[in-house]
Amino acid sequence: MPVRQFLNFLPEADGRPVMPNVVSPEELLTVLPKFTTNFDLVDTSGCPDPSVVVGGYEFQPTMGLYKGESTRNGVTDMSAMEAWIIIKPSVQQDPFIDPPPDEDFTAPIPCPEEDLLPYWDTKRDTYPRFESTDKRSISTRAHMVACTNAFFATQFRRFGFSILLCGSWARFVYWDHSGAVVSRQFRYTSNFNLLAEFLWRLNRASPGNRGVDVSVVPVSLPESQDSIVRELLGVGISDPLYGYIVPVDTTLPNSKDSKDQPSSTHHFYVGPRPASKQCSLLEQRTRSFHVWDLTQKRIVFFKETWRLHAKGTRTESEVYRELHTRRIPNIPTFEHGGDMSALGTKTITHLFSKAWWCCTPNHKAHLPLVQHRIILSGVERNLSTFKTPMEFLTVFRDALTAHNEAYERGGLLHRNISMENIGITSEGRGLLMGWECCSSKSHEELLAIQMVRAEFIYIYRDTDATSNDRELYPSCLVLYWIKDPRTSIMCWQMIWNPSCTSWCTL
Numbered sequence: 001m002p003v004r005q006f007l008n009f010l011p012e013a014d015g016r017p018v019m020p021n022v023v024s025p026e027e028l029l030t031v032l033p034k035f036t037t038n039f040d041l042v043d044t045s046g047c048p049d050p051s052v053v054v055g056g057y058e059f060q061p062t063m064g065l066y067k068g069e070s071t072r073n074g075v076t077d078m079s080a081m082e083a084w085i086i087i088k089p090s091v092q093q094d095p096f097i098d099p100p101p102d103e104d105f106t107a108p109i110p111c112p113e114e115d116l117l118p119y120w121d122t123k124r125d126t127y128p129r130f131e132s133t134d135k136r137s138i139s140t141r142a143h144m145v146a147c148t149n150a151f152f153a154t155q156f157r158r159f160g161f162s163i164l165l166c167g168s169w170a171r172f173v174y175w176d177h178s179g180a181v182v183s184r185q186f187r188y189t190s191n192f193n194l195l196a197e198f199l200w201r202l203n204r205a206s207p208g209n210r211g212v213d214v215s216v217v218p219v220s221l222p223e224s225q226d227s228i229v230r231e232l233l234g235v236g237i238s239d240p241l242y243g244y245i246v247p248v249d250t251t252l253p254n255s256k257d258s259k260d261q262p263s264s265t266h267h268f269y270v271g272p273r274p275a276s277k278q279c280s281l282l283e284q285r286t287r288s289f290h291v292w293d294l295t296q297k298r299i300v301f302f303k304e305t306w307r308l309h310a311k312g313t314r315t316e317s318e319v320y321r322e323l324h325t326r327r328i329p330n331i332p333t334f335e336h337g338g339d340m341s342a343l344g345t346k347t348i349t350h351l352f353s354k355a356w357w358c359c360t361p362n363h364k365a366h367l368p369l370v371q372h373r374i375i376l377s378g379v380e381r382n383l384s385t386f387k388t389p390m391e392f393l394t395v396f397r398d399a400l401t402a403h404n405e406a407y408e409r410g411g412l413l414h415r416n417i418s419m420e421n422i423g424i425t426s427e428g429r430g431l432l433m434g435w436e437c438c439s440s441k442s443h444e445e446l447l448a449i450q451m452v453r454a455e456f457i458y459i460y461r462d463t464d465a466t467s468n469d470r471e472l473y474p475s476c477l478v479l480y481w482i483k484d485p486r487t488s489i490m491c492w493q494m495i496w497n498p499s500c501t502s503w504c505t506l
Contacts, residue, residue: 002183003186003194004194006181007194007197017034022192032199039067041065042063042064042066043075044064044076045087049078052078061147062084063087066082083160085165092136092167094132095138097131147162148180151175153276154276156242158344158371169187170194171185177347216245217242218241232292234272241272245267246337246374247338247342247373248266249336267293268294285369290379293375300376302375303433304373305373305436307339307436309339309341309369310367320334328406328409337372338373347368379423379424380423383424394429398432406438412435416437421434
């Protein structure tokens, strides 16, 4: 993206300090604080953050920008960072190769000779290489991605910004849950105003314009409630609590309360900060944990997903309503939920896939995502916390029953079986959750679908659809197999013979 166009990600800001025309790399660190007055600009180069990991190695950005009044754990704390800067000594470490500055990648390829026009394909099928294959460049990209993964995993963010400096050249990067937009490189030593302008806009921007998810806010409960809620949620006395906004089902018409007044469009819950996962940004699309219902004074299950936002796709809220309408057993009770698009929690990187400057093939563009939140009840814990072999077998059988009933009576394939998506009730029964990936496609259409999970690659074969879907269950048995191989064999029998009801004494 052209640099001046990139600046439009942030609103303009008045009062920028006078800028020097020329800045050497050695003078940079003394000049930058003038344009980051609302931030603490901290040298983090010598202090790794355990959350920034690639291949078992810890990394850290070179500089971190923190809000002046923020609290942080140590010098490098990605969970408190507003933005970060990575500095490399040489331009040869730049991970990207810019195409010619004025090339239009949306324009048709010109025909070499007029006589060939009827037969000449003017569609572009070749693009210049944007990602450098140099080993130093690959290392820089890995460093950038590691910091980004940790940034989104440890914060409530819709998007974020970073700066890359390689020698005397600079780039800006915009990140969201769907991808990234990279600016063209520019020589900041002789054109410092671009770097100063970006930092000053970031410095004066509101939390929402910096990418903070404003639907999650720190909260303090009254002293009479605080200790009780913390004990019920398993939250330490020194750990922060947050308030989460969850919409009512956005697919339903506006309803009214008992006094004939418009019902609230959102409900408010209190819960902990979810535990961060060391995984890629594109895998950080789901968070789930227990929260406190302030209205009904009870514990419920909160789930947040970045779902595909495209015509014809169904929300998880809609799927749960259909499952309950069809009376599918062993499904959590759906309270309410919907998309968070009204608060701007949706991705925008896909919007630039057809821009004239975009030098990656349009068919590789990431699809738009929107944040979706739901509240479920009846879920006490997940399958990984089973207490006895008999409880494991009971929960496993209940999940299989829900799985088969949903397909036979509702035509829905789950397609996302995992330990986290099999819940346990307070009575020790099983619940099948995680329906955001379910499909009502025909078996022929599913043959062309390949799902990639962390545990294995899942490919539909030319057999019946439920048999293919049941192949996801073995991932739930791997951990338990080590503890009790005999019981695991019984689960294998249930997977491939769901009608099996024989039990043995354990």
